[in-house]
Amino acid sequence: MEPCPECGASMDPRSCDELFHALLALDHSRQAPWGPLHGVSVSCFLLQHPSRLPADDGAMAWALLHTYLEGGLDEVNQLVGQARRDNSHRVKGGPLRVVRDAPLPHRDASRSRFSVTIQDVAVDGTFPSSAFTERVKAWAAATVDAWSCGT
Numbered sequence: 001m002e003p004c005p006e007c008g009a010s011m012d013p014r015s016c017d018e019l020f021h022a023l024l025a026l027d028h029s030r031q032a033p034w035g036p037l038h039g040v041s042v043s044c045f046l047l048q049h050p051s052r053l054p055a056d057d058g059a060m061a062w063a064l065l066h067t068y069l070e071g072g073l074d075e076v077n078q079l080v081g082q083a084r085r086d087n088s089h090r091v092k093g094g095p096l097r098v099v100r101d102a103p104l105p106h107r108d109a110s111r112s113r114f115s116v117t118i119q120d121v122a123v124d125g126t127f128p129s130s131a132f133t134e135r136v137k138a139w140a141a142a143t144v145d146a147w148s149c150g151t
């Protein structure tokens, strides 16, 4: 089977999509370690599969990954809470107040290979809880690294 055209991972025996759905099911169980890392996992997946990025070109996902790598999960939760408040007050297109020193790369920007993909995080396809947090952190770092190299 051809490797994934977006993240470059082998799709054998499971495609990235299948793994992503398995991961979302775990996230929605709201159990640790998966639930609390839901936003980080989704951001990694979207930025490694840019054709699926939402209309904001991944600005939120990008900000979230930088926040996670620099400030940890507490800061991510603040960022997400802040974005929610902004939405509820209908601040139109207002930039996030937590602005990191990380310009968003263009979605067509050249990027290097991702050294960690969803296949690595999934291990045997089940996203085992043991060392899951460490694998997600490596996934986030690999995602940001690959996108940052061309700039």
Ligand SMILES: [Zn+2]
Pocket (backbone or CB within 6 Å): 004, 005, 006, 007, 008, 009, 016, 048, 049
């Ligand atoms: Zn993929």
